[in-house]
Amino acid sequence: MNWDDTAPTTDDADDRLVGASADGEDQAVEAALRPKSLDEFVGQERVREQLDLVLKAALARGATADHVLLSGSPGLGKTTLSMIIAAEMGAPIRITSGPAIQHAGDLAAILSSLQEGEVLFLDEIHRMSRPAEEMLYMAMEDFRVDVIVGKGPGATAIPLELPPFTLVGATTRAGLLPPPLRDRFGFTAHMEFYAPSELERVIHRSAQLLDVAIDTDGAAEIAGRSRGTPRIANRLLRRVRDYAQVKADGRITREIAATALGVYEVDGRGLDRLDRAVLQALLKLFAGGPVGLSTLAVAVGEERETVEEVAEPFLVREGLLARTPRGRVATPAAWAHLGLVPPGQGPGGGGQQGLFGT
Numbered sequence: 208m209n210w211d212d213t214a215p216t217t218d219d220a221d222d223r224l225v226g227a228s229a230d231g232e233d234q235a236v237e238a239a240l241r242p243k244s245l246d247e248f249v250g251q252e253r254v255r256e257q258l259d260l261v262l263k264a265a266l267a268r269g270a271t272a273d274h275v276l277l278s279g280s281p282g283l284g285k286t287t288l289s290m291i292i293a294a295e296m297g298a299p300i301r302i303t304s305g306p307a308i309q310h311a312g313d314l315a316a317i318l319s320s321l322q323e324g325e326v327l328f329l330d331e332i333h334r335m336s337r338p339a340e341e342m343l344y345m346a347m348e349d350f351r352v353d354v355i356v357g358k359g360p361g362a363t364a365i366p367l368e369l370p371p372f373t374l375v376g377a378t379t380r381a382g383l384l385p386p387p388l389r390d391r392f393g394f395t396a397h398m399e400f401y402a403p404s405e406l407e408r409v410i411h412r413s414a415q416l417l418d419v420a421i422d423t424d425g426a427a428e429i430a431g432r433s434r435g436t437p438r439i440a441n442r443l444l445r446r447v448r449d450y451a452q453v454k455a456d457g458r459i460t461r462e463i464a465a466t467a468l469g470v471y472e473v474d475g476r477g478l479d480r481l482d483r484a485v486l487q488a489l490l491k492l493f494a495g496g497p498v499g500l501s502t503l504a505v506a507v508g509e510e511r512e513t514v515e516e517v518a519e520p521f522l523v524r525e526g527l528l529a530r531t532p533r534g535r536v537a538t539p540a541a542w543a544h545l546g547l548v549p550p551g552q553g554p555g556g557g558g559q560q561g562l563f564g565t
């Protein structure tokens with residue numbers, strides 16, 4: 208057990224410039240930067256096209272849209288898309304999350320106060336309590352809930368009719384949803400990470416809304432470091448804007464963006480200090496592995512969970528690190544990224560040249 212209050216937790220560690228979760232500042236600015244319609248929503252072409260059909264067909268029938276499940280990593284636009292669904296349907300939206308619904312009664316209170324056609328956005332739907340989840344099954348299918356009154360043998364179920372509504376569930380872990388819940392969604396969309404060209408469009412759009420001057424190369428530089436995630440792109444844009452205002456004439460060019468993000472220790476591929484520390488330990492101390500997770504964590508002075516949950520997913524996704532049954536292994540791309548030479552591959556086969564060069 209760890210009694211060290213000052214040790215970084217995974218939450219602390221994700222409170223970083225390239226963390227995908229929203230921090231306080233993000234929440235304040237995000238409302239202003241959210242696209243308001245499907246046309247404004249950048250990327251995710253297939254999801255957009257399919258959703259457009261689902262919504263238009265429902266509108267044409269004068270019906271409420273089918274329930275929608277959105278899965279994907281944080282910051283890819285699930286909340287934004289749920290608001291767009293409501294806007295496109297001309298319906299109000301109610302926003303809540305799985306952890307906020309711990310009792311079936313909490314859910315019954317929300318469901319029974321919905322208006323006809325309203326969109327209920329349930330973020331982190333996989334974290335709802337079991338009894339609430341079971342109540343949701345019936346609500347989604349039959350627009351009805353049974354409210355249990357009393358306890359024990361005298362308890363009675365009072366059926367309560369609900370107005371038709373659209374549930375938009377969001378989850379980062381679609382695999383954790385019980386099949387009966389997953390099956391009740393009429394439309395399921397998996398949100399992918401964004402291509403750099405799509406993030407450039409997000410950045411140009413946000414720069415315009417924030418009244419920041421940015422050229423094409425400046426946007427490309429920020430996009431390349433944004434880890435496929437619009438939330439990170441918007442956050443990096445704000446930090447680069449600060450730098451451009453203080454150190455230059457306010458205009459963001461490639462050079463300004465690269466220098467500013469260098470100050471914030473976000474490298475050309477979007478790795479930050481923690482990511483690079485993990486890679487450097489793996490390459491320099493363990494010759495590229497395989498090495499066990501705990502040993503690697505001790506070497507970088509972080510918690511095991513921090514390395515596993517905060518740094519590794521992106522390193523694996525980028526093809527820089529592999530998780531194997533024998534431990535963590537660096538890929539050739541990792542050696543190249545840090546400008547190091549794998550053992551045995553240096554001039555003359557000696558191997559270690561350049562190993563401590565950066």
Ligand SMILES: Nc1ncnc2c1ncn2[C@@H]1O[C@H](COP(=O)(O)OP(=O)(O)OP(=O)(O)O)[C@@H](O)[C@H]1O
Nearest residue numbers: 237240241248249281282283284285286287437438
């Ligand atoms: N496709 C997009 N086009 C433009 N901006 C986007 C897009 N997707 C997301 N954004 C921007 O990224 C930010 C984060 O998006 P959002 O809050 O919808 O993500 P999320 O997937 O709901 O994240 P979380 O899982 O943490 O709730 C918002 O400010 C939004 O403006």
